[in-house]
Amino acid sequence: MKAQDESDFASYFAARRDHVRRTAFLLCGDWHKADDLTQVAFVKLYGAWERIRERAALDAYVRACLVRTSIDESRRPWRRERTVEILPESADTAAADIASMVVEREAVEKALAVVPPGQRAVLVLRYFEGLDVAQTASTLRCSEGNVKSQTARGLTAMRAAMTSQAGGTAA
Incomplete structure (x- = not known):
């Protein structure tokens, strides 16, 4: 090089x-x-x-x-082991907000962990990376319809996981 x-x-x-x-x-x-x-x-x-x-x-x-x-x-x-790692917090977060942020982030992580890998990849690309359907489809080398259906299924799985975490009430 x-x-x-x-x-x-x-x-x-x-x-x-x-x-x-x-x-x-x-x-x-x-x-x-x-x-x-x-x-x-x-x-x-x-x-x-x-x-x-x-x-x-x-x-x-x-x-x-x-x-x-x-x-x-x-x-x-x-790679199918379960982790119980606690996430490190950022130093610039106000102390009063830390507890609620930790609880919310842990709930999202736990819910994301139960989503199958393909659906998880779609959710991360769409909602964390901010890619649109076409960009996500291009990245994953699949159709836009597949991205849409995997997004819907992934969100449904996350919603169900978060509901069960909250003891039956939607989070």
Whole structure:
């Protein structure tokens, strides 16, 4: 790889690694696995760096690598363990708001954890990454109708999980 490409990759990595890691966490629910997914996504990007002519497509490429790797990893039998990790809090949050934010975030994470990996990927891309139906379909290499149906099914599964967590009342 050329020195300029190395420099460009290093700059891109430094600018985007935290965002990619947070997206990976939402896909898998575990910070250690998120680190692994992030690493794999950036290794794949590094290998394809010279072939990617359109630098505006870098985020889409990394996102696609991340989603595909997450789905692949979730299919492996040794990845079917349950985690009980507590999320680290951000330092700039007011102390009074922390408790309600933790409870809400844990409820969403628990609900997201019961959603099948494909539906989870669609939900993360649509609602966390802010992609529209067409962009999500392109990232996942599926039809827009599939994205819509997976979104509906994923939201239904999350709603049911959150309702059961709340003891029968919608959260």
